[in-house]
Amino acid sequence: MKPGLSDERSLEHPIIWIAVIAGALGSILLLKAVAWLAFPLILAVVLYYLVQPLLQRLQLAGVTPGQALGIFLGAATILTLIFSLTILPSMLNSLADFQNQIPTYWDRLQGVLRDNLLALESRFSFAKKAGLANSLQEQLNLFLAGSGKEYIADVALFLLHWLPSLLLVPFLTFFFLRDGTAFHRLVLRAVPNAFFEKTLLLFDRMDNQMRAYFRGMFGLTMLDTVSLGLGLWFLGQGPGIFGFWDAMFLGLICAIFAWVPYIGSGLGGILAVATVAVKAPSSSGLMVAVVLLFLGVRLLDEFIYTPMTVGRALRMHPLITVMMIFSGGMLGGVYGLLLAMPLLGIFTVLGQMFAEIWFDPRLRARYQARGLLEKRLASKDLGI
């Protein structure tokens, strides 16, 4: 059977498609239940796929796998030390400054929102009747008086809860890099002979799919960061809102938001507009310019960056993509939003391969024949 043909056939079975979607959503639920372990595990897998090409390059230069890992660990330790001694203190200072400025920023943001809603009320009678500006103010006051403090406590607890779990990331990555191949062989030992070659192919396809996805996402994030960062820096130069690194940092945060397809870009845009609103409350023209910048980068994403990076790694119908993201978000919150697409990609490959194996009568016959041979061997001297 030709590979292309078998792929098409394996996707013809509606049961497979239902199983693929159910598997992806079920995994989101499962991963959410063990989030403290799953989160560092996923980060470690991402790091593994990002670091692996570096190790391969070192091996290409004639270094053994063990030496390559040692060189990488040494370099990573030195870079971490340099980061801790130089950049980290200034970052912590900036964070402390930001924390002190939060009340001012909050007042400014409220002011901008109130001014815009009042402008809306002056133009449209329905908005005036609804009393948008006053009701927003009431809601914000209520939030600050009541649950706002609880949320801050929740966030602090959340961060404390995650810190030990995040420390697992380098530990897990190290073992993935060191023992990944041996573990792969161990898992394959359990596969029956009849399905062995197909299973090897499945592992290879999954590996390629994940590698393409994570590397593509990394490249896309870098391109988005640079485009948004440069754009924000350029726009913010006149009013003196952003320094170069501030703009790049904001660009990076927005690019990370964009990991959630469709919704993330919008959230990133809102964050950038809110930042501009806080920094320069009176320049509404600049806010419009930021919105246009985001639309421009979105178009670049769609037509140039994504085909260049993530490309064909996850070629899904937009309707399925949106439905999966919302379902994932509903079942697993932020976690589900982020994981819905990569999990769907992995389960699609699993579904295709399972169908290829399961619906191949010859492979099943060979598996059953092995069972019969084992049975015959076991009962050889029993006279049955």
Next chain:
Amino acid sequence: MDPLLQVVSGVPIFRDCNRAELEALKLHLHERNFLAGEIVFDEGEDGEGMYVVIRGKLRANRKGILTKKSLGVIQAGESFGEMALLGAGPRMATVVAEEDTTVLAMFRPELVALAQARPRLGYKIAMGVALVLESRLRRFADGQSTEPSAT
């Protein structure tokens, strides 16, 4: 040296590999056990890798017009399925274990990745495959065998 690597180093394809290269190769060897009468792969199915016989004996058959045609016996220390290293084309014969047999399987994408990481080793393997296929074609052309016997 590891006994498995000793067998692999005797296989014509890997004869030029040094010890370090064989150690790198070892990470990508999958040991499989087949019972007498069990099929290793079928003629016509997509080939994904090659095999080296560690212990036991196998037979390669090819479908004839009325009956199947035996291409010969594959003994310990010999390899089969090398054609799959060149591309995922269909297998050219069915290989069945004649007695309980242990083989080492080498999967094409893993060998390709290894060859990319270590081009020198990749070159040696590619040359080894070419030489094995060349000698089989030569035997076929000389009339010493009735089929090219590549699997």
